[in-house]
Amino acid sequence: MNQRVLPDSLEESLIADQLQRQKAAFIAEGPVSAALREDRLQRAVDLLKTHADRICEVISEDFGGRHPVTTLSMDVQTPIGHLKYAKKNVQRWMRPQRRASVFPFNLFGARAELRFQPKGVVGIAGTWNCPLFMLFGPLAGVFAAGNRAMLKPSDLSLATSQWLAEVVPQYFDPLELSVITGGVATAQAFTRQAFDHLVFTGSINVAKQIMRDAAEHLVPLTLELGGKSPTVIGRSADLKKAAQSIVMARIQNGGQVCVMPDTVYVPREHMAVFVAEFKALWLQMLPTVTGNADMTAVANARHLERVERKIEQARAAGALVEILGQVDAGGQDRRRPLRLVLDAPADTAFAQEEIFGQAMALESYDDVQAVVARINAGSRPLALYYYGKDRAEQEYVLGHTLSGGACVNEAMLHVAVHDMPFGGIGASGMGRYNGPEGFAEFSHMRGVYHAGWWDPRRKLGMAPPYTDKLLQMMKKAL
Numbered sequence: 001m002n003q004r005v006l007p008d009s010l011e012e013s014l015i016a017d018q019l020q021r022q023k024a025a026f027i028a029e030g031p032v033s034a035a036l037r038e039d040r041l042q043r044a045v046d047l048l049k050t051h052a053d054r055i056c057e058v059i060s061e062d063f064g065g066r067h068p069v070t071t072l073s074m075d076v077q078t079p080i081g082h083l084k085y086a087k088k089n090v091q092r093w094m095r096p097q098r099r100a101s102v103f104p105f106n107l108f109g110a111r112a113e114l115r116f117q118p119k120g121v122v123g124i125a126g127t128w129n130c131p132l133f134m135l136f137g138p139l140a141g142v143f144a145a146g147n148r149a150m151l152k153p154s155d156l157s158l159a160t161s162q163w164l165a166e167v168v169p170q171y172f173d174p175l176e177l178s179v180i181t182g183g184v185a186t187a188q189a190f191t192r193q194a195f196d197h198l199v200f201t202g203s204i205n206v207a208k209q210i211m212r213d214a215a216e217h218l219v220p221l222t223l224e225l226g227g228k229s230p231t232v233i234g235r236s237a238d239l240k241k242a243a244q245s246i247v248m249a250r251i252q253n254g255g256q257v258c259v260m261p262d263t264v265y266v267p268r269e270h271m272a273v274f275v276a277e278f279k280a281l282w283l284q285m286l287p288t289v290t291g292n293a294d295m296t297a298v299a300n301a302r303h304l305e306r307v308e309r310k311i312e313q314a315r316a317a318g319a320l321v322e323i324l325g326q327v328d329a330g331g332q333d334r335r336r337p338l339r340l341v342l343d344a345p346a347d348t349a350f351a352q353e354e355i356f357g358q359a360m361a362l363e364s365y366d367d368v369q370a371v372v373a374r375i376n377a378g379s380r381p382l383a384l385y386y387y388g389k390d391r392a393e394q395e396y397v398l399g400h401t402l403s404g405g406a407c408v409n410e411a412m413l414h415v416a417v418h419d420m421p422f423g424g425i426g427a428s429g430m431g432r433y434n435g436p437e438g439f440a441e442f443s444h445m446r447g448v449y450h451a452g453w454w455d456p457r458r459k460l461g462m463a464p465p466y467t468d469k470l471l472q473m474m475k476k477a478l
């Protein structure tokens with residue numbers, strides 16, 4: 001992906017018109033049957049499955065190099081898994097739930113139920129790092145809940161956006177699912193619309209603007225943001241296994257994943273062994289850099305410059321930088337070796353901001369309580385990882401921190417669990433998708449009360465003229 005961006009092709013009024021048409025179709029449709037929801041979910045699966053090869057091509061073109069294994073795993077298989085899981089469960093999820101009614105009316109047949117109704121038209125604005133997962137992942141819950149949707153792929157995913165805009169109408173009526181392409185101005189116009197719900201994936205700064213804009217129409221938001229996902233290696237951890245698990249995460253997508261282990265806390269006396277294990281495994285898997293098709297390139301020149309600048313600032317401030325591989329002289333691509341940055345000073349951007357690229361922070365520690373205090377002093381992360389066999393320490397770390405999700409002796413795999421919600425907390429986001437909680441997120445949970453066969457209020461003296469006896473009875477009941 002170069003510095004090309006899509007033209008600001010769509011006027012705000014055209015986006016608003018499209019939304020109004022989809023809203024009108026939603027209203028005209030009335031209740032959305034399970035069969036139709038399942039059919040929409042299946043068509044989304046078919047779209048991804050049928051065009052898997054083309055998807056690998058367009059995403060690789062946008063990145064300037066991404067292996068089909070990475071694309072099939074992140075942008076095809078994973079969303080298909082969530083879509084299929086939603087299809088399998090939607091009938092059960094959408095069943096109304098009986099709730100306890102209210103005394104004394106329940107004695108006379110009054111009942112209460114919770115109904116799950118679609119909200120209407122949901123906007124989904126994605127980002128470039130997993131361009132299809134960020135759209136089709138939330139879409140599983142959005143369609144399962146019976147909604148229609150409008151997708152806005154990232155302005156930086158040019159080839160993917162254009163392909164998506166061509167292919168979606170082959171599977172969906174534009175009133176069910178539409179695609180809006182364009183640059184940042186189009187993204188701004190899109191996120192200002194009066195959606196019935198908006199899902200935004202991206203950075204904290206842009207999310208603040210999105211939230212201000214959403215206030216205008218009181219649009220409910222799901223914000224999927226990022227942050228520095230901390231990784232705590234306990235003293236009881238098997239260092240080789242921990243290194244292997246973190247390498248398996250770090251090789252994904254050139255480090256450009258929102259739940260990537262960002263800062264790894266290692267007991268001081270184990271740091272040298274951990275680095276040696278990590279380095280050996282990394283170089284076995286990715287021995288070369290430039291032109292290595294197994295490695296994902298940095299997505300564009302701006303992000304390359306952002307990450308390189310942070311590493312250089314940390315080095316200048318006294319951090320040790322270990323480089324795992326070499327860029328070939330004259331190498332033209334944006335693949336870069338992983339840099340292990342040891343003990344970057346706390347006031348550097350490297351130590352403070354999400355890295356989101358080919359570098360990982362390593363921090364030595366003496367006392368796990370100090371690590372927990374460090375984590376709690378920062379923003380609440382999207383993910384937290386603990387490695388070790390010490391159950392008491394594991395529960396201490398999990399119990400004294402908050403993060404969107406977490407893994408024990410693993411990294412990132414919690415996102416692939418179909419039956420668990422995925423989302424952030426605090427600065428890493430709000431709301432969630434995936435699993436039954438994703439269905440609930442995009443449903444309106446409407447409480448419906450059904451009157452019984454007899455209203456006892458007048459008989460019980462609960463209607464005017466009020467009596468002292470009623471007053472005393474009510475006070476006693478308190």
Ligand code: NAD
Pocket residue numbers: 125126127128129130134153154155156183184187188191201202203204206207209210223224225226227257258259354356382424429
């Ligand atoms: P970004 O916030 O700069 O841009 C996100 C998207 O928003 C862009 O692709 C663009 O289309 C749109 N946009 C840009 N400016 C806008 C504006 N003013 N108004 C409305 N829309 C605008 O983020 P990015 O650099 O594309 O993505 C990286 C960030 O996304 C990282 O912080 C990463 O952690 C986060 N992320 C989070 C998740 C998650 O699921 N939680 C997943 C992937 C990435």
